Amino acid sequence: MNFSNKLINWYNSNKRDLPWRRTKDPYKIWVSEIILQQTRIEQGKKYYYKFLKKYPDITSLANTNNNELLKIWEGLGYYSRALNMLKTAQIVLEKYHAIFPSSYNELIDLPGIGDYTASAISSICNNEVQPVVDGNVLRFLSRLYKVDLVIDSAKTKKYFKNLGFQLIKDANPGDFNQAMMDFGSTVCKPRKSDCFDCIFSTDCKAYNTDSVMLYPIKKKKIKIKDRYLNYVVVITKDRKTRIKKRNDSGIWKNLYEFPLIETKTEISSDKIINKLDINFLKLSDIKKTKHKLSHQLLHITFFMFTVSDALDDFISIESLNKYPFPKPINNFISELV
Ligand code: SF4
Structure with missing residues (x-):
């Protein structure tokens, strides 16, 4: 069985039931993806519901002001995310007549949307073959293939993006991406990875050389x-x-x-x-x-x-x-x- 089939089989029996997985509305997926950057899932869920209650669609968001929006965002941190959402909502209202785009090329031009978010939305909502590269994916793949590149560099992200393109083949892109993220966050975890029960342990280069905790390779700590x-x-x-x-x-x-x-x-x-x-x-x-x-x-x-x-x-x-x-x-x- 190839990599993507094995992964999707695992996903079908282990996927987490998350509120944003019950929709393919690009607006809602976008809201969830922005909230989940730097935020734990449990905390993210509360904000997701609160945000959509206040701003159920792009028009309500585009017509709000910084103060009201930041009030909803209060406590989540990284406030520029919220300010960029407002700018994006206003562009979508004007340029796309309030229909949130779902293609990678349109998404990547919007404020606050980078490769990761554009890949997630376009793969889930538009079936585009765009592998996501986030911290979970980087950790999982860097262990599986023992990739000796320091993470957090543009060059490394490009390397993993290309690797993702090779692995995603034949799979439903949205499921593949969500499976990669789930696998990284629930099995190939930062500290206590479940190598013993892992479906990839026979092929995993880091596991088979007893070097799981050496990957991914991180930059030296930044001075606080x-x-x-x-x-x-x-x-x-x-x-x-x-x-x-x-x-x-x-x-x-x-x-x-x-x-x-x-x-x-x-x-x-x-x-x-x-x-x-x-x-x-x-x-x-x-x-x-x-x-x-x-x-x-x-x-x-x-x-x-x-x-x-x-x-x-x-x-x-x-x-x-x-x-x-x-x-x-x-x-x-x-x-x-
Ligand atoms: S064997 Fe361990 S390190 Fe390797 S992919 Fe599985 S969980 Fe990650």
């Missing part, structure tokens, strides 16, 4: 940068405060935060007080938390000040839940409201 974010949280006696929208192109673009003073190291409350642009009655509390991003460790401190009068740009604490915030700030706010 420490950042110190000091938030000035001013609160009036009638519970009003001040927030700002992040406009820079770094992390959390377009989300909201309290007025920020970023420093190179941890800073004392005295130094924060010297930088204040508002009269305050007292420093009422200091709360600290840490938040890890892929390349940064954020040391976050909330300096809470009681002030006497609200300025023009103050809003009530109760209305904060209308704005999208990054997760660590949202956690802080949940203790305030």
Whole structure:
């Protein structure tokens, strides 16, 4: 039996019942694929339902605004994904008259859609022969064939894409791709792979040379940068405060935060007080938390000040839940409201 037949047989008896597998609507498949980038399936499911309830079709999404969309996305991270979805929805509405495209060549030109997403959608919804290459597929194939290429490079992805083209032959492309992803995530797992029960163990080069854990070959670890974010949280006696929208192109673009003073190291409350642009009655509390991003460790401190009068740009604490915030700030706010 050839590779694809063996894999599809396995898939037919082991496939996971996931909500986006009950549809071939490219809009819904696209929503699921974007949510699942960097997100675990269980968490992704909740967001998938929530997203489709709010935006059941491309027109409802195209007509939303950044704030409403980011509110739905709150807690998922990698917020540029959501902003790119809005841009894509607006293009689809204009250029494709609200019909979400399903061909690889049309999809690949849309914001936030790369080879992986275009391959997934076009194979599932349009039966196009486009093998997907994601982390699960890379791990599985690099072990099976003992591929000594460092992952995370464009050259390596191209290599695996070509290998995928050779393997996908004769199979239904959508099933093949979903089977590859399922196999990588449930059998050929990152740490405890189920080699003993694996249908490919006789052919697997890494297994037969006792080197499974050496694959895939990874780049040296990236140095994590420490950042110190000091938030000035001013609160009036009638519970009003001040927030700002992040406009820079770094992390959390377009989300909201309290007025920020970023420093190179941890800073004392005295130094924060010297930088204040508002009269305050007292420093009422200091709360600290840490938040890890892929390349940064954020040391976050909330300096809470009681002030006497609200300025023009103050809003009530109760209305904060209308704005999208990054997760660590949202956690802080949940203790305030
Ligand atoms: S034998 Fe182990 S390493 Fe090889 S493909 Fe199967 S699960 Fe992956």
